[in-house]
Amino acid sequence: MKKDNNTSRLMTWIDDRLPIFSYANKNVIDYPTPKNLNYWWNFGSIAGIILVIMIITGIFLAMNYQPHTDVAFQSVERIMRDVNYGWLLRYLHMNGASMFFIVIYIHMFRGMYFGSYKNPREILWIMGVAIYVTMMATAFMGYVLPWGQMSFWGATVITNLFTTIPLVGDYLVTWIWGGFTIDSPTINRFFVWHYLMPAIIVGIVIVHLWALHVTKSNNPLGIDIKSKKDTIPFHPYYTIKDLFGFGVFLIIFLYFVFFQPNFFAEADNYIPANPMVTPPHIVPEWYFLPFYAILRAIPDKLGGVIAMGGGVMILFILPWLDTSKVRSARYRPIFKVMFWVFVADVLFLGWLGIRPSEGIYLTWGRIATFYYFFHFLVLLPALGKYEKCYPVPDDISEEFLKDHCGDTDDTDGKEEKTNA
Amino acid sequence: MSKLLGKISCPKREFLLASTSTLGAVGAAAAAWPFIDSINPAADVLAVSSTEVDLSSIAVGEGLGVLWRGKPVFIKHRTAEEIKQAQDEDSVEMIDPQTDADRVQKTEWLVVIGICTHLGCLPSGHLPGDKKGEFGGWFCPCHGSQYDTSGRIRSGPAPLNLEIPPYAFKDDTTLIIGDAEA
Numbered sequence: 001m002k003k004d005n006n007t008s009r010l011m012t013w014i015d016d017r018l019p020i021f022s023y024a025n026k027n028v029i030d031y032p033t034p035k036n037l038n039y040w041w042n043f044g045s046i047a048g049i050i051l052v053i054m055i056i057t058g059i060f061l062a063m064n065y066q067p068h069t070d071v072a073f074q075s076v077e078r079i080m081r082d083v084n085y086g087w088l089l090r091y092l093h094m095n096g097a098s099m100f101f102i103v104i105y106i107h108m109f110r111g112m113y114f115g116s117y118k119n120p121r122e123i124l125w126i127m128g129v130a131i132y133v134t135m136m137a138t139a140f141m142g143y144v145l146p147w148g149q150m151s152f153w154g155a156t157v158i159t160n161l162f163t164t165i166p167l168v169g170d171y172l173v174t175w176i177w178g179g180f181t182i183d184s185p186t187i188n189r190f191f192v193w194h195y196l197m198p199a200i201i202v203g204i205v206i207v208h209l210w211a212l213h214v215t216k217s218n219n220p221l222g223i224d225i226k227s228k229k230d231t232i233p234f235h236p237y238y239t240i241k242d243l244f245g246f247g248v249f250l251i252i253f254l255y256f257v258f259f260q261p262n263f264f265a266e267a268d269n270y271i272p273a274n275p276m277v278t279p280p281h282i283v284p285e286w287y288f289l290p291f292y293a294i295l296r297a298i299p300d301k302l303g304g305v306i307a308m309g310g311g312v313m314i315l316f317i318l319p320w321l322d323t324s325k326v327r328s329a330r331y332r333p334i335f336k337v338m339f340w341v342f343v344a345d346v347l348f349l350g351w352l353g354i355r356p357s358e359g360i361y362l363t364w365g366r367i368a369t370f371y372y373f374f375h376f377l378v379l380l381p382a383l384g385k386y387e388k389c390y391p392v393p394d395d396i397s398e399e400f401l402k403d404h405c406g407d408t409d410d411t412d413g414k415e416e417k418t419n420a
Numbered sequence: 421m422s423k424l425l426g427k428i429s430c431p432k433r434e435f436l437l438a439s440t441s442t443l444g445a446v447g448a449a450a451a452a453w454p455f456i457d458s459i460n461p462a463a464d465v466l467a468v469s470s471t472e473v474d475l476s477s478i479a480v481g482e483g484l485g486v487l488w489r490g491k492p493v494f495i496k497h498r499t500a501e502e503i504k505q506a507q508d509e510d511s512v513e514m515i516d517p518q519t520d521a522d523r524v525q526k527t528e529w530l531v532v533i534g535i536c537t538h539l540g541c542l543p544s545g546h547l548p549g550d551k552k553g554e555f556g557g558w559f560c561p562c563h564g565s566q567y568d569t570s571g572r573i574r575s576g577p578a579p580l581n582l583e584i585p586p587y588a589f590k591d592d593t594t595l596i597i598g599d600a601e602a
């Protein structure tokens with residue numbers, strides 16, 4: 001396609017004043033990206049698209065939602081029954097939240113496996129953890145809005161965590177509630193925060209991507225980009241790959257939306273909130289379960305809260321706990337095993353989160369909690385010191401040729417031939 | 421972007437790019453529809469589609485304003501003179517010509533939507549003592565539109581006669597505005 005002369009002149013005119021075209025070209029078109037990224041690198045872009053989906057469905061839901069204890073539950077039911085496609089908006093938003101967390105957890109574990117948090121990507125990682133914490137707060141407040149039994153009692157339990165803070169705890173909780181229990185003032189302010197925080201997430205994501213574009217992406221080998229030969233332009237290679245991955249993701253996401261819309265939901269949340277009746281099983285949303293299990297494993301109110309908060313906050317200092325200079329688990333035989341043990345430990349904690357906290361579950365919960373912190377505080381620093389790593393290749397493109405072509409022909413030339 | 425498209429020289433790629441983008445655009449448009457439609461009136465809003473009015477309390481010469489789907493509807497029990505005036509003036513030159521017979525089901529009852537067809541204000545005239553304007557019907561305070569005893573626009577900036585809502589007489593003293601079957 002030939003560029004029309006006037007268009008190109010207009011583009012130049014704009015670009016000289018506000019360089020959006022050269023900026024886009026530098027950051028999403030010619031942007032040099034390691035040529036060896038695998039599908040685990042799709043999840044960042046998927047997360048970005050879900051964030052947009054969540055914001056758009058949220059805005060349209062908000063046009064019919066009402067944050068008042070008298071009508072909140074009914075207004076959600078009205079969205080489900082009377083508002084045109086309201087059921088679709090709500091199921092997209094509900095299941096989107098779960099998908100968001102699945103994608104983010106994969107994104108984070110990817111970072112851990114390939115050592116993406118290490119020098120020079122520490123701030124990139126910290127911004128990621130900041131996003132994660134904000135996401136948790138957003139999801140928690142969103143869950144309160146439909147004003148079902150789980151909304152009410154979940155919010156009661158979580159906000160009561162603040163009462164553990166010595167001296168000011170009780171005042172703090174009253175302040176958060178705007179009253180002496182969770183009530184209309186609470187749901188009103190939670191709605192405002194729930195609407196506001198995604199905008200904050202967008203802001204942190206921008207900083208996240210800014211940092212990413214300074215250090216460039218890590219890659220499965222965990223080694224630095226040395227020359228142009230190690231990279232390919234982001235467009236069309238990764239735009240296409242990201243779109244393809246997004247298509248696969250959409251199939252899974254929409255399967256839940258259309259065929260299992262309440263798979264991740266709690267039946268009790270379809271009962272209107274009743275401050276006089278606590279449901280027999282109070283469970284948080286699945287994505288909080290590992291931390292909930294840590295909370296319950298500690299037999300002390302303040303201690304449990306500290307352990308739970310610590311479980312999240314420890315992620316902030318991960319870049320300094322893992323002292324190994326080698327990034328990718330590929331070249332770290334012991335870390336590689338320990339990584340999977342850690343993943344299993346987190347899943348196990350999640351599983352324990354919905355068990356009654358008594359008997360054997362309690363014992364297991366304590367062991368799993370201990371191991372969670374042991375991994376970060378003892379294993380990672382020790383491995384950095386004592387682990388014998390495999391030799392790390394020094395060149396992405398050399399290694400790439402070994403994997404993909406078996407010989408050292410110039411791939412660019414080869415591709416041209418086969419395509420012609 | 422055009423820079424990249426510039427690299428594509430083979431027709432198969434061009435075809436794939438064009439067909440994928442077209443399908444993508446159609447998909448995006450289809451996905452946009454539920455969002456657009458969700459802010460249309462919902463089922464519960466549409467369900468309040470008819471309003472019942474008891475006519476026995478409206479004396480000759482008086483009027484009543486009721487809400488139908490949130491809109492004001494004027495019901496006017498017209499006097500013999502008002503009916504005669506409306507019919508006599510059928511042939512006069514008007515902004516939006518229409519005969520009185522086309523605008524009423526029973527000559528003594530005029531039922532119109534009380535929204536000025538200019539920019540939506542509420543014209544005065546259906547209550548006793550209201551300013552009715554030169555033509556004995558309604559006068560709009562916003563920009564001076566004047567309607568006659570048949571609700572037809574006779575002077576001022578409004579382009580159309582007052583709209584007639586769907587209505588039916590259930591019996592001699594009951595009027596149903598809106599969906600007659602409901």
Ligand code: HEM
Pocket residue numbers: 040041042043044045047048049051104107108111114116117121124125127128129130131132201205208212216217218219315
């Ligand atoms: C709204 C949420 C998030 C969005 C939209 C997002 C977006 C992205 C994108 C587009 C990339 C580049 C593609 C990729 O490597 O997958 C990326 C990379 C990265 N993200 Fe995120 N991210 C989010 C949350 C997080 C979280 C919660 C963490 C960690 C706690 C994190 C840590 C990282 C790291 C370390 C990289 C660099 C990975 C590498 O180059 O190997 N991100 N992010």
Ligand code: FES
Pocket residue numbers: 536537538539540541560561562563564565576577578
């Ligand atoms: S709105 Fe009635 S005259 Fe303008």
